[in-house]
Amino acid sequence: xxxxxxxxxxxxxxxxxxxxxxxxxxxxxxxxxxxxxxxxxxxxxxxxxxxxxxxxxxxxxxxxxxxxxxxxxxxxxxxxxxxxxxxxxxxxxxxxxxxxxxxxxxxxxxxxxxxxxxxxxxxxxxxxxxxxxxxxxxxxxxxxxxxxxxxxxxxxxxxxxxxxxxxxxxxxxxxxxxxxxxxxxxxxxxxxxxxxxxxxxxxxxxxxxxxxxxxxxxxxxxxxxxxxxxxxxxxxxxxxxxxxxxxxxxxxxxxxxxxxxxxxxxxxxxxxxxxxxxxxxxxxxxxxxxxxxxxxxxxxxxxxxxxxxxxxxxxxxxxxxxxxxxxxxxxxxxxxx
Amino acid sequence: xxxxxxxxxxxxxxxxxxxxxxxxxxxxxxxxxxxxxxxxxxxxxxxxxxxxxxxxxxxxxxxxxxxxxxxxxxxxxxxxxxxxxxxxxxxxxxxxxxxxxxxxxxxxxxxxxxxxxxxxxxxxxxxxxxxxxxxxxxxxxxxxxxxxxxxxxxxxxxxxxxxxxxxxxxxxxxxxxxxxxxxxxxxxxxxxxxxxxxxxxxxxxxxxxxxxxxxxxxxxxxxxxxxxxxxxxxxxxxxxxxxxxxxxxxxxxxxxxxxxxxxxxxx
Amino acid sequence: xxxxxxxxxxxxxxxxxxxxxxxxxxxxxxxxxxxxxxxxxxxxxxxxxxxxxxxxxxxxxxxxxxxxxxxxxxxxxxxxxxxxxxxxxxxxxxxxxxxxxxxxxxxxxxxxxxxxxxxxxxxxxxxxxxxxxxxxxxxxxxxxxxxxxxxxxxxxxxxxxxxxxxxxxxxxxxxxxxxxxxxxxxxxxxxxxxxxxxxxxxxxxxxxxxxxxxxxxxxxxxxxxxxxxxxxxxxxxxxxxxxxxxxxxxxxxxxxxxxxxxxxxxxxxxxxxxxxxxxxxxxxxxxxxxxxxxxxxxxxxxxxxxxxxxxxxxxxxxxxxxxxxxxxxxxxxxxxxxxxxxxxxxxxxxx
Numbered sequence: 001x002x003x004x005x006x007x008x009x010x011x012x013x014x015x016x017x018x019x020x021x022x023x024x025x026x027x028x029x030x031x032x033x034x035x036x037x038x039x040x041x042x043x044x045x046x047x048x049x050x051x052x053x054x055x056x057x058x059x060x061x062x063x064x065x066x067x068x069x070x071x072x073x074x075x076x077x078x079x080x081x082x083x084x085x086x087x088x089x090x091x092x093x094x095x096x097x098x099x100x101x102x103x104x105x106x107x108x109x110x111x112x113x114x115x116x117x118x119x120x121x122x123x124x125x126x127x128x129x130x131x132x133x134x135x136x137x138x139x140x141x142x143x144x145x146x147x148x149x150x151x152x153x154x155x156x157x158x159x160x161x162x163x164x165x166x167x168x169x170x171x172x173x174x175x176x177x178x179x180x181x182x183x184x185x186x187x188x189x190x191x192x193x194x195x196x197x198x199x200x201x202x203x204x205x206x207x208x209x210x211x212x213x214x215x216x217x218x219x220x221x222x223x224x225x226x227x228x229x230x231x232x233x234x235x236x237x238x239x240x241x242x243x244x245x246x247x248x249x250x251x252x253x254x255x256x257x258x259x260x261x262x263x264x265x266x267x268x269x270x271x272x273x274x275x276x277x278x279x280x281x282x283x284x285x286x287x288x289x290x291x292x293x294x295x296x297x298x299x300x301x302x303x304x305x306x307x308x309x310x311x312x313x314x315x316x317x318x319x320x321x322x323x324x325x326x327x328x329x330x331x332x333x334x335x336x337x
Numbered sequence: 338x339x340x341x342x343x344x345x346x347x348x349x350x351x352x353x354x355x356x357x358x359x360x361x362x363x364x365x366x367x368x369x370x371x372x373x374x375x376x377x378x379x380x381x382x383x384x385x386x387x388x389x390x391x392x393x394x395x396x397x398x399x400x401x402x403x404x405x406x407x408x409x410x411x412x413x414x415x416x417x418x419x420x421x422x423x424x425x426x427x428x429x430x431x432x433x434x435x436x437x438x439x440x441x442x443x444x445x446x447x448x449x450x451x452x453x454x455x456x457x458x459x460x461x462x463x464x465x466x467x468x469x470x471x472x473x474x475x476x477x478x479x480x481x482x483x484x485x486x487x488x489x490x491x492x493x494x495x496x497x498x499x500x501x502x503x504x505x506x507x508x509x510x511x512x513x514x515x516x517x518x519x520x521x522x523x524x525x526x527x528x529x530x531x532x533x534x535x536x537x538x539x540x541x542x543x544x545x546x547x548x549x550x551x552x553x554x555x556x557x558x559x560x561x562x563x564x565x566x567x568x569x570x571x572x573x574x575x576x577x578x579x580x581x582x583x584x585x586x587x588x589x590x591x592x593x594x595x596x597x598x599x600x601x602x603x604x
Numbered sequence: 605x606x607x608x609x610x611x612x613x614x615x616x617x618x619x620x621x622x623x624x625x626x627x628x629x630x631x632x633x634x635x636x637x638x639x640x641x642x643x644x645x646x647x648x649x650x651x652x653x654x655x656x657x658x659x660x661x662x663x664x665x666x667x668x669x670x671x672x673x674x675x676x677x678x679x680x681x682x683x684x685x686x687x688x689x690x691x692x693x694x695x696x697x698x699x700x701x702x703x704x705x706x707x708x709x710x711x712x713x714x715x716x717x718x719x720x721x722x723x724x725x726x727x728x729x730x731x732x733x734x735x736x737x738x739x740x741x742x743x744x745x746x747x748x749x750x751x752x753x754x755x756x757x758x759x760x761x762x763x764x765x766x767x768x769x770x771x772x773x774x775x776x777x778x779x780x781x782x783x784x785x786x787x788x789x790x791x792x793x794x795x796x797x798x799x800x801x802x803x804x805x806x807x808x809x810x811x812x813x814x815x816x817x818x819x820x821x822x823x824x825x826x827x828x829x830x831x832x833x834x835x836x837x838x839x840x841x842x843x844x845x846x847x848x849x850x851x852x853x854x855x856x857x858x859x860x861x862x863x864x865x866x867x868x869x870x871x872x873x874x875x876x877x878x879x880x881x882x883x884x885x886x887x888x889x890x891x892x893x894x895x896x897x898x899x900x901x902x903x904x905x906x907x908x909x910x911x912x913x914x915x916x917x918x919x920x921x922x923x924x925x926x927x928x929x930x931x932x933x934x935x936x937x938x939x940x941x942x943x944x945x946x947x948x949x950x951x952x953x954x955x
Contacts, residue, residue, distance in 0.1 A: 004448075004449040004454070006449075006450070006451070009447060009450075010446045010447060011446075011447050011448055011449045011450045011453075095424065098776070103776070145944050145948065146947075146948070148948055155947055155948065158943070158944075158947035159944050159947050159948070161714075161884075161943075162940040162941075162943045162944040162947065163940065163944070165880065165881050165936040165939070165940045165943075166936050166937060166940045168936065169805075169932065169933040169935075169936035169937060170933075172804070172805040172806075172930070172932065172933055173805070173929065173930070173933045175805070176802060176805055176930065180794070180798055183797075183798075184794055184797060187790075187797065188791070191787050191791075221440070224426070224437075225437060225440060227424065227426045228423050228424050228425070228426060228437070229420065229422065229423045229424045231384075231389050231418070231420035231421075231422075231423070232420050232423040232424075234387075234388065234389055234409070234418075235387065235389075235413065235417060235418035235419075235420060235490070235493075236413050236437065236438060236440040236441050236493060237408075237409045237410035237411070237412060237413025237414070237440060237441035238409065238440070239409045266780060267780055270776075277427075277428075281428070282428075283426045283427060283428045283429030283430070283433060284426040284427065284428075284429065309788075312791070312792055314788055314791060315787070315791065317784075317787075318784045318785075318787045318788045318791070319784070321780040321781060321783060321784035322780075322781050322784040322785065322788075324777075324780065325776075325777040325778065325779075325780035325781035325784065326777075326781055328777040329774060329777045329778065329781075
C-alpha cells in the first residue's frame with residue numbers, strides 16, 4: 001500500500017514506482033531527442049537548437065534542426081506513444097499480449113492500405129489516407145467477424161490472426177506484382193521508417209494524441225477493472241459497453257494515424273505495454289507508462305537505425321523489431337516465477 | 338415494499354428463455370438463499386437482480402427505481418456482487434485487488450480517501466486476509482483466493498450483497514468459513530443473497546429460501562416452513578427424510594437409502 | 605452448469621460405438637487419401653497450359669519428348685511432389701506443435717521457425733551471394749533448426765517448463781528478430797531483394813527436382829517420426845503430470861517431437877519459402893471433425909494439408925493465367941476464412 005496524498009476532500013494515490021518510472025521515461029525521451037537533433041553528420045550544439053527552432057540561428061542550423069531533425073524526432077516520439085497506447089488498450093481488452101494491433105490485423109490493415117497507395121504511386125497524403133482507411137476497415141472487419149454474443153478476447157485474437165494472414169498475403173501479392181522500384185519503395189515503407197518525415201507527418205499524430213490521450217485517461221481505471229471480467233467490473237459500477245467502445249475507437253485511431261505517419265512499425269505496440277508493466281511493476285496494463293515507453297523505444301531505435309550502420313540507413317522498424325524482440329526474449333528468460 | 342424486487346421477469350440468453358413471468362422479492366435484512374437443481378435458472382435470476390443481465394420483459398427494482406435506469410456507480414454503492422468467475426489480473430497483490438472494490442466510491446479527484454482505507458482494512462480483517470495483503474493473488478490457494486474476492490465485494494460497503502455460488506471449488510471447512518462470514522455480515526445488518534448448491538447449508542444459514550425449478554419459483558419462505566420431503570421430491574426428484582440438524586435445529590435432508598451411493602446433488 | 609452424470613445403463617456397450625467410430629474414421633482417411641491423389645493428378649494436369657489426364661498418363665508410359673510431356677515431367681511433377689511433401693510436412697508439424705505446446709496458436713510461422721529459415725536463405729543469397737538453390741536450401745534448413753531450438757529454449761526457461769503463452773511470446777519475439785535481420789540485409793542489396801521477394805511469399809515453382817530430391821529424405825523421416833509420436837502425445841495432452849502418471853517418458857517425447865518439427869519445418873520452408881497458415885488452419889479444421897485423438901489427428905492433418913496446399917497452388921495457377929499467384933498467398937486466402945469460421949463457430953475444441 002502506498003501513502004496517499006490528501007488535500008481537503010481531494011485525494012490521490014500515486015504509485016511511487018510508476019511515477020518515478022514515468023518521469024525517468026520523460027527524461028530519457030528528452031535526452032534522446034536532444035542527442036538526435038544535435039548530433040549527426042553536422043553537429044548542432046544543444047544550446048543552438050532552441051535558437052534555431054525559433055529562427056534565430058544560422059541558416060544551415062535552422063534547416064537541419066527545424067526542417068530535418070526536429071520533425072523526425074517529434075514524429076518518432078508521437079508515433080511511438082500512439083503505438084504504445086494502442087497496444088496497451090488492446091492488450092487490456094483482450095487480456096493477452098498477443099492481442100495487440102500488430103498481431104490482430106489492425107497494423108496490417110493500415111499497411112495494406114498504405115502499400116496499395118505506394119504501389120499505385122500515391123502521394124504522401126494518399127499513402128496516409130490509405131493506411132488510415134485500411135486500419136479502420138480491418139478493425140471493423142475483425143470485430144464484425146469476432147462478434148458473437150459479444151466479443152471475447154481469445155476469439156478476437158484468433159480472428160485477428162486470420163485477417164492478419166490475408167492482409168500479409170495481400171501485401172506480398174502487391175509486392176510481387178509491382179515493378180522493382182515500386183516494390184522496393186513499398187518494401188521499405190512496410191518495414192516502417194521515420195526517414196524524411198516532416199512536420200506534416202508529425203502534426204496529425206500529435207493532434208490525435210492531444211484528443212485521444214484524455215479519452216485514454218478517462219477509460220484507464222475502468223479498463224483495469226474490466227481485466228477482472230465484465231461481471232466483476234459491472235458489479236463495481238462500470239458501464240462496460242461504453243468504456244469498451246471508447247477504448248476501441250481510441251485504439252484503432254491511434255494505430256491508424258501512427259501507421260499512416262511511419263508505416264507499420266512492428267513490435268512497439270506489442271512490446272511497449274509489456275515493458276512498461278515490468279518497469280512499473282504494476283498489475284495489468286498501464287496506459288500512460290506504455291505510451292512513454294513506446295515513445296522512448298521508437299526514438300532510441302530510430303537513432304540507432306541512423307547511426308549503427310552509417311552511412312547505410314536502416315528502416316526504424318528493423319531496429320524496433322530487433323531491440324524489442326531481443327529484450328522480450330531476455331525478459332522471458334529472466335522472468336522465472 | 339422490499340428494497341430489491343423483480344417483477345414479471347423474462348430472462349433469456351439470446352433466444353433461449355430461461356425463466357418467464359418471475360416475481361421475486363428479497364426481504365430486507367434477510368439472508369436469502371436461492372436453491373434448485375442445475376440449470377433451473379437460479380444463477381440467471383441472481384445475475385438479473387445484480388443488473389448483469391437485462392430482462393427481456395419486466396424489471397428489477399432497487400429502492401423503488403428500475404435498476405437499469407440508475408447510474409451504475411450509484412447502484413454499485415448500494416448493491417454488491419461476487420460473480421461466479423472473475424479473472425485475477427497478472428501480478429496483482431491482495432491489498433490492490435481488495436482496494437479495487439472501492440471504485441464506486443472514488444472519483445478522478447478523490448482516488449483514495451480515509452474512508453477507502455478504513456473500508457479496505459476492515460474488509461480484509463473481516464475475511465481474515467490482512468496477513469496476506471502483500472501476497473500475489475495468483476499464488477494463493479483456492480480458499481484464500483475466494484476470501485480475497487469476498488473482501489473486494491465487502492470493501493464496496495454495500496447494504497445488499499449478492500453471491501453467486503460462493504462456496505464452489507472450496508473444501509468443506511472453507512465452505513463453512515465463507516458461510517459463517519456471510520452469516521456475520523448478515524447479523525451486522527446487511528441483506529445477503531446467495532446461490533448455493535448444498536441444501537443443508539442453505540437451510541442452516543438462510544433466513545429466507547427461494548426454491549426454483551425450470552425457471553419457476555416453486556416455493557419461498559423460512560427454511561423450516563418450506564423444506565418438506567414433498568418439496569424436495571418435487572424439485573430435485575429425490576426421496577428423502579427431513580430431520581432436525583443436531584447442531585442448529587434447522588432442517589437436515591437425509592436422502593432415502595434406496596440405492597447405494599446416490600447423492601442428492603452433483604458437486 | 606452440467607447435468608449430473610447418469611449412473612449405469614449408458615456404459616454397457618462402449619466398445620461397439622468405438623469400433624464403429626474407428627471404422628468411420630478409417631474410411632474417412634481413405635477418402636482423404638483418394639482426394640489427395642485426385643488433387644495431385646489435377647496439379648499435374650492443370651496450369652497455364654492445361655493438358656488432358658490421358659496425356660499425363662502417356663507422359664510416363666510413353667514419353668515422346670513433346671513439349672506437353674516435357675512440361676509435365678520437368679515442371680509439373682516435381683512441383684506436385686514438392687507440394688505433397690511441403691503440405692504434409694507443414695500440416696503434421698503444425699499438429700505436432702499444437703499438441704506438444706498445448707497451444708492452439710502454435711504454428712511454424714507464429715513460433716518463428718519459418719522466419720529462421722528465411723533468414724538462413726537471406727544470408728546465403730544476400731551476404732554470401734549464393735545463387736544455387738541446392739546450396740542455399742541448407743542455410744534455410746539450418747535457420748529453421750536454430751529457430752525452433754531457440755524458441756523452445758526460451759519458452760521452456762521457466763521452472764514450470766514451456767507454458768503455451770511463454771512459448772508463443774518467445775516464438776513471436778524470435779520471428780521478429782529474424783525478420784528484422786533479413787530485412788536489414790535485403791535493404792542493402794536490391795538484387796537480392798528482387799530474387800527474395802518471390803521466395804519470401806512462398807511458392808512451389810521456385811525449385812528444381814534436384815533440390816526436391818535433397819529435401820525428400822528429411823520430410824520422410826520427419827513424417828514417420830511424427831506419426832509414431834501419436835500415442836505418447838495423446839497421454840501428454842492430459843497435462844504433463846497425467847502423462848507421467850500414465851508412464852510416458854515426458855522429456856524424450858518432447859525432444860523427439862521437437863526433432864520431428866524441426867525436420868519438417870526446415871525442409872518445407874527450404875523448399876517452398878516461409879508458408880504459414882497451413883500448419884495452423886489444417887490441424888484446427890481436422891480437430892473439429894475427428895476430435896482430439898492424435899492417432900487420427902496426425903495422419904489426417906498430414907493427408908489433408910497437402911490437399912489444401914496443392915488445391916491452393918492449382919487455383920493460383922488457373923486464376924492468373926498466364927502468370928500465377930504464389931501458393932503462399934492462395935493458402936492464406938483459402939485457409940484464413942476457414943480458420944475464422946472455425947474460430948467463430950465453436951470454442952475451438954480443447955487440445
